[in-house]
Amino acid sequence: MKIKYAPPAAAALRAALFASFGAVFFAAGAGANEVTVASWGGSYQEAQSKALFKPVEKALGITIHEETYKGIGQVRTKVAANAVSWDIISTGSGGGARGCVEKILEPLDFDIIDVTSFVPDTYLPCCVGSDVFATVMAWNTETYGDKGPQSWADFWDVKKFPGTRSIRGKMHGMLEPALMADGVPPGRVYEVLDSRRGIQRALDKIRELKPHVAVWWGSGAQHAQLMKDGEVDMTTGWNGRFDVAIKDGAKTAYTYNQGLQDYDCFGIPKGAPNKDLAMRVISAMSRAKFQVNLPKYITYGPTNSDVYKTGKISPAVARKLPSHPDNARKLLPVSQEWYAKWEKIASEMYQDMITE
Amino acid sequence: MTALHAAELRRDEAREKWMLFGLAAPAAALVVAVIIVPVGWLFWLSLFNDAGELSADNYARMLASKSYTRIFTTTFKVSLLTTALCVLLGYPLAYFLAQLPRRWAALGMMAVLLPFWTSLLVRTYAWLVVLQRKGLINQWGMELGLWDAPLRLAHNLNGTLIGMAHIMLPFLVLPLYAAMKAIDADYIRAAANLGAAPASAFRHVFFPLSLPGLFAGVTIVFVLCLGFFVTPAVLGGGKVIMVSMKIETLVDLFFNFGTASALGVVLLALTLLVLFAAHKLLRLDKVLGGGA
Numbered sequence: 001m002k003i004k005y006a007p008p009a010a011a012a013l014r015a016a017l018f019a020s021f022g023a024v025f026f027a028a029g030a031g032a033n034e035v036t037v038a039s040w041g042g043s044y045q046e047a048q049s050k051a052l053f054k055p056v057e058k059a060l061g062i063t064i065h066e067e068t069y070k071g072i073g074q075v076r077t078k079v080a081a082n083a084v085s086w087d088i089i090s091t092g093s094g095g096g097a098r099g100c101v102e103k104i105l106e107p108l109d110f111d112i113i114d115v116t117s118f119v120p121d122t123y124l125p126c127c128v129g130s131d132v133f134a135t136v137m138a139w140n141t142e143t144y145g146d147k148g149p150q151s152w153a154d155f156w157d158v159k160k161f162p163g164t165r166s167i168r169g170k171m172h173g174m175l176e177p178a179l180m181a182d183g184v185p186p187g188r189v190y191e192v193l194d195s196r197r198g199i200q201r202a203l204d205k206i207r208e209l210k211p212h213v214a215v216w217w218g219s220g221a222q223h224a225q226l227m228k229d230g231e232v233d234m235t236t237g238w239n240g241r242f243d244v245a246i247k248d249g250a251k252t253a254y255t256y257n258q259g260l261q262d263y264d265c266f267g268i269p270k271g272a273p274n275k276d277l278a279m280r281v282i283s284a285m286s287r288a289k290f291q292v293n294l295p296k297y298i299t300y301g302p303t304n305s306d307v308y309k310t311g312k313i314s315p316a317v318a319r320k321l322p323s324h325p326d327n328a329r330k331l332l333p334v335s336q337e338w339y340a341k342w343e344k345i346a347s348e349m350y351q352d353m354i355t356e
Numbered sequence: 357m358t359a360l361h362a363a364e365l366r367r368d369e370a371r372e373k374w375m376l377f378g379l380a381a382p383a384a385a386l387v388v389a390v391i392i393v394p395v396g397w398l399f400w401l402s403l404f405n406d407a408g409e410l411s412a413d414n415y416a417r418m419l420a421s422k423s424y425t426r427i428f429t430t431t432f433k434v435s436l437l438t439t440a441l442c443v444l445l446g447y448p449l450a451y452f453l454a455q456l457p458r459r460w461a462a463l464g465m466m467a468v469l470l471p472f473w474t475s476l477l478v479r480t481y482a483w484l485v486v487l488q489r490k491g492l493i494n495q496w497g498m499e500l501g502l503w504d505a506p507l508r509l510a511h512n513l514n515g516t517l518i519g520m521a522h523i524m525l526p527f528l529v530l531p532l533y534a535a536m537k538a539i540d541a542d543y544i545r546a547a548a549n550l551g552a553a554p555a556s557a558f559r560h561v562f563f564p565l566s567l568p569g570l571f572a573g574v575t576i577v578f579v580l581c582l583g584f585f586v587t588p589a590v591l592g593g594g595k596v597i598m599v600s601m602k603i604e605t606l607v608d609l610f611f612n613f614g615t616a617s618a619l620g621v622v623l624l625a626l627t628l629l630v631l632f633a634a635h636k637l638l639r640l641d642k643v644l645g646g647g648a
Contacts, residue, residue, distance in 0.1 A: 073608035080611075164489075169594040170609070215511045216594025230490045231511070347609055355423040355597050 034063040035274050035281055039090035041068035042221030043244035047297030048090065052130075055293065056284045062277065070219075072099050075269045079104040084271040087278035094172060094339045096127025096265040101340065105267040106275060113283045119323070121333075122303040127265035128286055129303030131294055134239045134261050134322035134331055135173040138223075138254035143233045150257050152181035155234060156205070158212050163233030165209060166226050169216035171343075171350035173260050175202040176332060177236065180258050186332040193338060199346050203353045216354060227252040239322055240298035261322055261331035263303060295321060395624065402617035414618035424602075424619075431598045431623075434516060434588065435581035439528075441521040442577050446528040447570065453529075454536035465533070468526050476523060480590045483519045484510055487591070511593025519587040527580060528573035535569020536562075575634045582627055599623045 037053060039045040049066060057064045067086065069075075072095030078084045091099070099105035105126035115123050122129030137155045139148035143163050149155045155165070155177065168174050176189050182205045184192050192198040214232050217223040223237035228250040242254045266282045268275055284290060288306035295301065295313055301323025307313065318324055322331060405413035418424040453464045471479060486492045487509035494506040509515055539562060547557035585600040599619055606616040 070608060073611065076611050077607060213595075214508075214593060218589075218594065229488055231488050344610065351605060351609070352421070352423045354594070355426050355602075 032274070033061070033277070034065060035087040035278050036065040036067060036085060037088045037090065037281075038067045038069040038074075038086040040071075040220060042219070043224060043241055044220055044238075044298060044300075045090075047240070047244075047294060047300075048130075050297050051293035052285045052290050055290055056281055059290075060280065060284060062281070064281065071095055072104075075099065076102065076104050079270050082271065084269045084273070086269055087272040087274045088282060089267055089269060090130060090264055091127065091267060092172075093124070093127070093129070093263050093265055093334065093336060094343070096124050096267055097336045097340055098343070099267055099269075100124055100126045104270050106270055106272065108268070108282070109279055112279050113286055115286065117288070117304055117306045118286075119303050119305050122263050122265075124265065127267040128282060129263045129265045130285065130291075131300035132261065132263045132303060132321070132323040133300045134256060134259040134327070135177075135236060136239045136242070136254045136256060136259040137177075138227060138235055138237055138242045138252050140227065140230055140233045141251045141253050142230065146253070148253055148255065149234065150255060152177040152258050153183070155236075156181040156209055158209075161234065163212075164214035164231075165212050166215040166217050166223060166232040166235035167206070167209070167213055168236060169218050169354065171347045172339075173236065173262070173334070174206065174350070175199060175346060176260055176334075177258070178202040178205040181205055186258060189332060190335045190338045193342065193346075196345070199342065199349055203349060206353060224250070240300045243299040243320065244297075256322065256327045256330040259322070259331045260334050261328065262334040264300070398617045398620050401613050402615075402621050404614050406612070406614065414615045415622070417615060418618060418622065427597055427599055427602050428622075428626075430596060431582060434513070434520070434584075434596065434598060435578050437517055438520040438524055438581045439574055439578045441517060442524050442528040443570070443574060445521065446525055446532060446573065449525075450529045450532040450536055450569075451566075453533055454539075468529050471522070472526055476586055477590075479523060480519050480587050483515065483522065483591060487515050487518065510591055511595070513592070513596055515591035515593070516588045516596045519591045520581060520584060523587060524577045524580060527576045528570075531572040531576070532566065532569040535572070536566050539565045571634065575631065579627055579631065582623060582630075 039048055045066065045068060053064045053066060069086070069089070072089075072091050075084075075086070075089055075091075078086070089105075096105065100107075107126050108128055113128055115128060118129060119132070122132065137149050137152065139161075140163070141148070144161060149157075149161055154161060158165075175193055179189050179192055179198075179202050180186060182201065193202065215222075215226060215235075217226065217235065217237070220238050220241045223235050224241040224245040226232050226235055227237075227242065228245050228248065230251065237254075239254060239256070239259070242250075242252055246252050266285060268278045268282070272278055286304060288302070288304045288310055291302040291304045292307045292310050292312045295317050299317075299320045299322075301321035302308075308318075319326065322328065402414050403410055403412070405411045449468070453461050453468075456464060484491075488494070488511070489506045489508075491510065493509060497503050498506065509518070543561050543565070544557050547561045548554070552560065583600055584598060585604070588596045588598050589601055603616045603619050606612045606619070
């Protein structure tokens with residue numbers, strides 16, 4: 001059979017071909033007085049931009065380009081491909097720790113970056129803390145009112161709190177809550193997790209909740225959006241994202257009870273095109289003068305304790321930060337040693353648990 | 357005189373052949389550079405285990421682990437269902453467009469193509485807004501009293517299929533419409549003349565003649581679905597995990613290019629197998645080469 005393409009269809013096909021070539025990206029090359037920062041996007045990066053990137057840009061008379069990325073995995077791929085285009089990355093402490101071990105982040109020069117007044121354990125040889133945050137449980141106030149979950153056991157209790165759940169699609173910050181829900185006291189969580197059997201126990205607890213998990217979230221922007229849209233009744237997530245969502249009208253509340261305390265940090269990928277300037281930018285962003293601005297935009301605490309001396313953080317704001325003593329005592333600090341030892345194995349087991 | 361002409365013609369022919377070859381060379385070089393070389397490299401990578409030794413570990417792992425079987429099953433299930441949805445929606449649509457006068461058909465075609473000019477990501481997120489628990493469909497449906505509890509339309513297989521069918525539809529409609537347009541209306545008239553009722557004429561004459569276009573569309577949609585990433589990632593709620601998403605996890609989370617490459621190779625092999633089967637069973641060569 002002979003098929004002839006009718007003119008309208010030919011035109012249509014041509015249009016389709018053109019359309020599929022539509023997405024072309026032009027990467028802006030950073031020059032001598034420019035650095036490119038990659039961060040997590042959403043309300044967090046917006047806060048960083050207003051509090052740190054823009055003011056530092058002005059103070060140093062340079063240009064800071066911003067990009068959004070998905071974490072240390074992408075840095076690893078870029079370093080391996082010898083195609084590093086970012087000068088600074090904002091990552092979680094876990095990513096920072098791994099970046100150091102794998103030598104994909106440059107060692108930082110602590111003669112330039114002053115960490116003398118930093119909160120203990122908020123910097124690494126190649127990643128310097130930018131803010132303290134907490135992984136917490138949040139709930140929909142339309143569903144539960146003020147009487148939301150107060151412990152991970154509550155979060156797991158679908159009889160007492162009927163409704164849908166969202167938890168992270170990655171192992172990070174998920175096994176600790178599972179064990180606490182299973183009755184392990186916070187102080188013993190990492191001890192129990194220090195074996196395959198312990199990890200298995202946490203995974204079994206998550207399997208229990210699995211039928212009620214409506215969404216496995218992949219980013220902070222996503223879990224904030226899920227709560228804004230009322231898509232799920234409860235989720236785990238990062239406290240600052242929820243505060244911004246609440247400010248935007250999300251019917252959401254969260255508790256610091258049994259939350260996990262962690263920090264974000266800035267690092268320089270190996271082979272960054274503007275390493276020296278990046279070091280100066282990180283040095284500036286680590287100063288109390290700039291760090292003090294961040295809590296205005298997102299409820300993350302400073303890593304530089306001099307910030308409290310500035311007197312520029314109001315008691316009302318301070319009380320909401322995860323680093324405030326009243327909140328900090330409810331939180332379990334994340335163990336970098338545990339992640340360094342078990343991350344790969346536990347991650348693989350977790351991914352298998354999701355797809356089994 | 358004739359001999360001279362023959363030589364001249366032969367020379368012309370040779371010149372033309374070289375010119376065509378020259379014109380095609382950049383494209384051929386591009387194909388080698390961006391397809392053959394990377395795929396070969398991918399295959400090469402897949403033969404090394406975590407320790408960097410030559411081995412079939414990456415493939416053995418796929419056979420041994422239930423989760424990989426599950427991912428491949430999901431990938432094929434989603435692709436098959438999406439293709440079926442596209443056929444159910446696309447065939448009547450293409451038929452309708454083919455019956456319209458040319459000007460209206462062009463307008464209808466524009467409507468089919470319009471979504472093509474919007475970013476895939478935007479369309480996928482738009483579906484999220486429409487389908488989610490408190491989204492437009494659930495709001496309206498519940499206000500009108502059509503259902504009491506919100507339907508689970510997003511963050512699962514339902515949402516994934518709706519989103520993917522929407523994105524894939526033009527790929528089915530375009531070749532199908534072209535095939536339908538090429539069907540000589542006289543055949544239908546002849547069938548009617550011979551006493552066939554419209555339904556019978558459609559079934560025995562029009563439908564078989566439209567099949568090559570349908571098969572072309574089905575193959576394109578199915579193969580594109582196999583490698584899909586964005587839509588299942590956004591609308592699947594982390595529960596609909598397809599091969600492409602597993603590859604992303606392997607590279608991003610574990611930096612395991614070996615297993616990721618092996619997955620890519622297996623998916624490629626399966627895709628080629630599907631194409632080959634389609635080619636054998638459905639005489640695809642006639643469809644794709646038919647226009648020339």
